[in-house]
Amino acid sequence: MANIVIFCILAVVILGSAIMSVMTTRIMRAATFLLFVLFAIAGIYILLDYTFLGAAQISIYAGGITMMYIFAINLVSKNILQGLVERFKGTRVFQGALISLVGLGTVVMVFVKSQFITRFTTVEDVEVPMGQIGAALVGSDKYQYVLPFELISVFLLACIIGGIMIARKEDKK
Template identity: 40%
Template sequence: MTPNQLMFAIFSAVIIIFSILTVTSRRILRAATFLLFVLVATGGMYFLLRFNFLAAIQLTLYAGGIVVLIIFSILLTSHIGEKLEKPGLKKIIPAFVAAGVGAVVTISTILQHNFPVEVISGSERTDIRLIAKSLISVEKFGYALPFEVISILLLAAMVGAIILAKKRKD
């Protein structure tokens, strides 16, 4: 076993355990915290794959941004004593069926796909200059258009948020 395999095992164990805990915990803030661990471990997985940029983005956006927002909204709305009700059988069975179908589809797809075995040398890394350039490139594999579309979407969301926040005052 190489150290990389060991780390992979640790990360995947963390992801699996905390994913299960996230959906089974009946306290909503605990669930959010477990979700944070899942996301951080996923970031670790990216580091293991040497996708440093993706890993950092994962940490900034998901762990540092979205989870903080989720926790923040929980702080505003719920009380410490609150516990979610135990779901009834009517809810458990469809949930299990849906999860099972999803798992079967994903696993069968992965198993059917033939991954080409390629050993990436240790020093090779995704070049962030390439990422940056393709983000603003208008050529064939450029992402300038999606980038701008997303920025307009975010702007619209921001304006909407401001209007919603203003409305409450008067």
């Protein structure tokens, strides 16, 4: 019963922070709300007894990626961010709602056709050993993750270099 209450609290934190991250007009507040989302997701991992994934979530995403976002925000010129205010237009809100409904319909259709919920409720409680998770994370065979991890690290390095180049540009005013 306590797990359900904790899960509900974490779910409310995730949904509320995600909505606030998207709806706020201040970019630093959006990054802060994103940090709350990532910490709450780590809490769900820990609640499910995946302490390794919870620790990885905190150290990599909440610690590393969010800090990189904050550094990129601070590197961008203040003049660019000061006048940045997006106004809501009725057509854009309608288009966004329509695309969201199409996406929700697609997800529901995939769940119904794949019988995901019935398969999920009938699966036995099998614990995956930590050695198998570690081998999947650092292996290079099929369904293992070292190559995507390396590609993402190269991509993030390119983003950091791009952020530094943008920050170093002189204003020609």
